[in-house]
Amino acid sequence: MAVCEIISVGTEILLGNILDTNSRFLSRELAAMGISVFHRTTVGDNKERLAQAVRTALSRSDIVIATGGLGPTADDITKETCCEVMGSRLVFDEEAAARIRGYFSGQKRTMPESNFKQAYVPEDGVVFTNENGTAPGAGIKKNGKCLVVLPGPPFEMEPMFLKYVKPFLREYSGSVLVSSEIYTMGLGESAMAEAVSDLLELENPTVAPYCRMGEAFLRLTAMAENEERARELIKPVSDEIVRRLGNSVYGVDCGNIETRTVNLLKEKGLTLATAESCTAGLVAKRITDIPGASTVFKHGVITYANEVKVKVLGVDPGTLAAHGAVSEETALEMAAGIRRISGADIGVSVTGFAGPDADEEGKKPGLIYTAIDTADTRICKKTETGRNDRNYNRFVSASRALNLVREYAEKRGRTNEEQ
Amino acid sequence: MAVCEIISVGTEILLGNILDTNSRFLSRELAAMGISVFHRTTVGDNKERLAQAVRTALSRSDIVIATGGLGPTADDITKETCCEVMGSRLVFDEEAAARIRGYFSGQKRTMPESNFKQAYVPEDGVVFTNENGTAPGAGIKKNGKCLVVLPGPPFEMEPMFLKYVKPFLREYSGSVLVSSEIYTMGLGESAMAEAVSDLLELENPTVAPYCRMGEAFLRLTAMAENEERARELIKPVSDEIVRRLGNSVYGVDCGNIETRTVNLLKEKGLTLATAESCTAGLVAKRITDIPGASTVFKHGVITYANEVKVKVLGVDPGTLAAHGAVSEETALEMAAGIRRISGADIGVSVTGFAGPDADEEGKKPGLIYTAIDTADTRICKKTETGRNDRNYNRFVSASRALNLVREYAEKRGRTNEEQ
Numbered sequence: 001m002a003v004c005e006i007i008s009v010g011t012e013i014l015l016g017n018i019l020d021t022n023s024r025f026l027s028r029e030l031a032a033m034g035i036s037v038f039h040r041t042t043v044g045d046n047k048e049r050l051a052q053a054v055r056t057a058l059s060r061s062d063i064v065i066a067t068g069g070l071g072p073t074a075d076d077i078t079k080e081t082c083c084e085v086m087g088s089r090l091v092f093d094e095e096a097a098a099r100i101r102g103y104f105s106g107q108k109r110t111m112p113e114s115n116f117k118q119a120y121v122p123e124d125g126v127v128f129t130n131e132n133g134t135a136p137g138a139g140i141k142k143n144g145k146c147l148v149v150l151p152g153p154p155f156e157m158e159p160m161f162l163k164y165v166k167p168f169l170r171e172y173s174g175s176v177l178v179s180s181e182i183y184t185m186g187l188g189e190s191a192m193a194e195a196v197s198d199l200l201e202l203e204n205p206t207v208a209p210y211c212r213m214g215e216a217f218l219r220l221t222a223m224a225e226n227e228e229r230a231r232e233l234i235k236p237v238s239d240e241i242v243r244r245l246g247n248s249v250y251g252v253d254c255g256n257i258e259t260r261t262v263n264l265l266k267e268k269g270l271t272l273a274t275a276e277s278c279t280a281g282l283v284a285k286r287i288t289d290i291p292g293a294s295t296v297f298k299h300g301v302i303t304y305a306n307e308v309k310v311k312v313l314g315v316d317p318g319t320l321a322a323h324g325a326v327s328e329e330t331a332l333e334m335a336a337g338i339r340r341i342s343g344a345d346i347g348v349s350v351t352g353f354a355g356p357d358a359d360e361e362g363k364k365p366g367l368i369y370t371a372i373d374t375a376d377t378r379i380c381k382k383t384e385t386g387r388n389d390r391n392y393n394r395f396v397s398a399s400r401a402l403n404l405v406r407e408y409a410e411k412r413g414r415t416n417e418e419q
Numbered sequence: 420m421a422v423c424e425i426i427s428v429g430t431e432i433l434l435g436n437i438l439d440t441n442s443r444f445l446s447r448e449l450a451a452m453g454i455s456v457f458h459r460t461t462v463g464d465n466k467e468r469l470a471q472a473v474r475t476a477l478s479r480s481d482i483v484i485a486t487g488g489l490g491p492t493a494d495d496i497t498k499e500t501c502c503e504v505m506g507s508r509l510v511f512d513e514e515a516a517a518r519i520r521g522y523f524s525g526q527k528r529t530m531p532e533s534n535f536k537q538a539y540v541p542e543d544g545v546v547f548t549n550e551n552g553t554a555p556g557a558g559i560k561k562n563g564k565c566l567v568v569l570p571g572p573p574f575e576m577e578p579m580f581l582k583y584v585k586p587f588l589r590e591y592s593g594s595v596l597v598s599s600e601i602y603t604m605g606l607g608e609s610a611m612a613e614a615v616s617d618l619l620e621l622e623n624p625t626v627a628p629y630c631r632m633g634e635a636f637l638r639l640t641a642m643a644e645n646e647e648r649a650r651e652l653i654k655p656v657s658d659e660i661v662r663r664l665g666n667s668v669y670g671v672d673c674g675n676i677e678t679r680t681v682n683l684l685k686e687k688g689l690t691l692a693t694a695e696s697c698t699a700g701l702v703a704k705r706i707t708d709i710p711g712a713s714t715v716f717k718h719g720v721i722t723y724a725n726e727v728k729v730k731v732l733g734v735d736p737g738t739l740a741a742h743g744a745v746s747e748e749t750a751l752e753m754a755a756g757i758r759r760i761s762g763a764d765i766g767v768s769v770t771g772f773a774g775p776d777a778d779e780e781g782k783k784p785g786l787i788y789t790a791i792d793t794a795d796t797r798i799c800k801k802t803e804t805g806r807n808d809r810n811y812n813r814f815v816s817a818s819r820a821l822n823l824v825r826e827y828a829e830k831r832g833r834t835n836e837e838q
Binding site: 013014015016017018019020021023024025026027028029030031037038039040041042043044046049053109177190219274276279280281282283284285287288289291293294297298299300301302303304305307308312342355356357390391394 | 432433434435436437438439440442443444445446447448449450456457458459460461462463465468472528596609629638693695698699700701702703704706707708710712713716717718719720721722723724726727731761774775776809810813
């Protein structure tokens with residue numbers, strides 16, 4: 001199996017000014033190609049240390065990919081240093097220069113002279129066109145080693161890697177790794193892991209439990225000679241897990257609850273309207289993150305203050321007085337109110353204490369009520385996150401509201417089938 | 420100046436399954452302490468490669484900080500490997516064991532035997548208590564070198580670093596680096612940089628231009644013997660920049676536009692209500708990200724469909740027919756509508772095409788109108804991002820809406836002073 005080392009170049013990374021997402025992107029892509037990564041290194045814009053890092057990497061890996069430091073200024077030295085280590089001369093490339101000129105004229109800007117530096121490419125290498133910026137990338141294969149230099153900005157680097165570098169590295173691609181993710185909500189990581197504990201011992205695919213912001217998921221990873229075979233290995237294990245975890249599974253490889261919910265609503269021809277208090281727009285925002293959400297979502301209200309809950313949603317002031325804004329009763333009236341004024345099939349509501357501190361009602365941060373109201377159903381669920389973290393509590397509140405809608409829409413399907 | 424190297428340990432990082440945010444956190448903290456970071460390395464849960472990485476790091480740096488791989492399972496080898504390289508024996512620590520037992524009993528869970536592995540600590544080292552998990556950290560100072568091992572989960576590592584490791588490293592702390600950020604909106608990075616081009620040549624503080632999601636900012640970084648002196652160096656340069664960039668500056672060190680806007684509204688005693696189309700809750704969500712936003716924000720509506728704009732906000736169907744939903748006229752009527760129904764001082768609206776594709780009205784993705792309506796002002800601003808990126812367009816739309824509110828609230832202050 002071929003081994004690749006990733007070198008991120010940039011003093012701004014070492015100062016912590018920017019987060020290095022390039023290394024993660026490349027790690028994932030290389031894993032999917034069946035290329036191992038055993039080391040990642042970050043060095044600043046320092047010639048000596050960069051050269052040393054490249055030499056060390058070449059001594060222990062088949063492929064070295066360096067990102068960053070291809071800019072037009074004097075401290076951008078990655079291409080020059082890497083070529084020096086590889087013994088490759090840089091030559092002026094007319095085509096690259098023309099592209100750079102074209103990039104500036106397309107934006108109606110004059111090109112600074114310094115940008116011509118970016119038109120120098122290794123004479124014995126391959127040039128990777130930059131379709132989203134001025135610095136081309138380059139690849140050199142020589143003496144049994146492969147060196148690739150790529151620009152630092154992710155929106156330049158990522159498309160360049162996918163379009164040009166992946167084919168350039170094809171000969172190194174070994175067994176492929178394919179992953180699949182099974183997402184659950186409301187179950188907790190321990191309970192989820194316990195239900196499938198025997199499967200956590202499997203070797204191909206491997207099954208590993210993870211958690212993220214109020215949900216737990218399992219990642220299945222299979223290694224095989226090609227993607228199709230890897231998927232065949234995953235299938236029976238995935239089916240077994242979904243069978244065991246039942247309704248706690250909200251989706252497989254769907255990415256997140258909002259994608260799954262919007263797609264289900266589309267599939268069933270249902271519409272949704274939102275009434276939000278503590279999440280204040282986050283449920284609606286996440287629904288409309290999905291392109292084409294307008295077929296299922298048309299109307300939402302944010303009733304952050306109690307008087308707005310009464311005035312806009314018709315919540316009974318007596319309910320608020322007796323039970324408080326954060327209560328099952330208020331959540332149900334909010335859901336009924338938004339369904340009535342919107343005419344949607346499903347009204348969904350959220351009310352809760354996000355924190356960071358206790359509310360005047362004396363209830364604890366992390367106490368959340370989510371409710372749905374439809375022609376045939378009224379459901380309210382209570383969640384206690386036990387955390388005093390505003391961002392976390394708001395995100396989890398929105399997720400639970402979406403999950404209530406998802407559960408209703410899924411049952412609707414089953415009911416229809418049974419009829 | 421002392422030099423520190425950061426080693427992240429974990430196969431899941433090399434596979435790209437998780438993003439390494441620990442390295443960035445440590446980089447920033449160390450920079451602020453005046454400790455240089457010249458190298459960062461990532462290796463997997465592999466004893467040989469980890470030992471080699473630690474030996475290399477110790478040979479070229481004064482301090483080595485390793486994060487991750489302190490868990491209870493067999494593949495967690497960071498502590499054992501680091502201690503072996505340092506020649507430090509691991510001994511069972513009763514206090515650490517008691518803490519781990521207490522952690523489990525506090526969560527009403529039984530402790531697996533394997534967790535006792537985490538109670539072994541270096542006999543010649545310092546133990547850092549883990550207040551958010553079970554694995555303690557450790558620090559060893561020996562033979563002129565310093566080695567620190569920390570748990571991988573950021574919510575365990577970060578508080579441990581701040582509380583215990585920072586004091587442990589105090590003797591290495593050199594000149595401090597202090598940064599200040601000046602945020603602008605609507606100006607663009609090139610124009611911003613041009614206006615202060617002479618200041619970009621300064622050496623202390625340095626001034627560097629950056630951009631992020633629809634805004635440009637300048638980071639000033641000063642090095643001095645203490646924080647107070649560093650702030651004195653920054654002050655006159657910062658003041659000069661703010662003077663030159665004028666109203667494009669929305670804040671200094673405020674973090675983001677929503678924080679600045681909410682704080683300004685609080686200061687001036689103004690209330691705000693939102694009417695959102697393409698952003699669908701994102702403006703309200705960002706306002707209420709700020710704790711205590713409820714004093715300025717009580718009511719928002721999401722009118723994703725045209726019929727809801729008419730029914731809820733009273734937008735004239737003739738306006739929609741003549742100019743379309745994405746128009747100055749519609750934006751202004753939405754802002755007026757939400758102000759009327761909410762009774763807030765300021766009504767703010769957003770309507771635009773987020774993309775990814777062109778709308779039926781034939782207008783381009785990235786075309787955005789934001790408007791405000793108050794007792795004395797009606798303003799609409801048009802923005803064309805030129806990008807077909809839904810997430811970007813929605814974020815920038817929300818930012819521009821918040822900036823309109825910010826500009827109004829700032830002027831209100833000036834008007835009052837003039838009176």
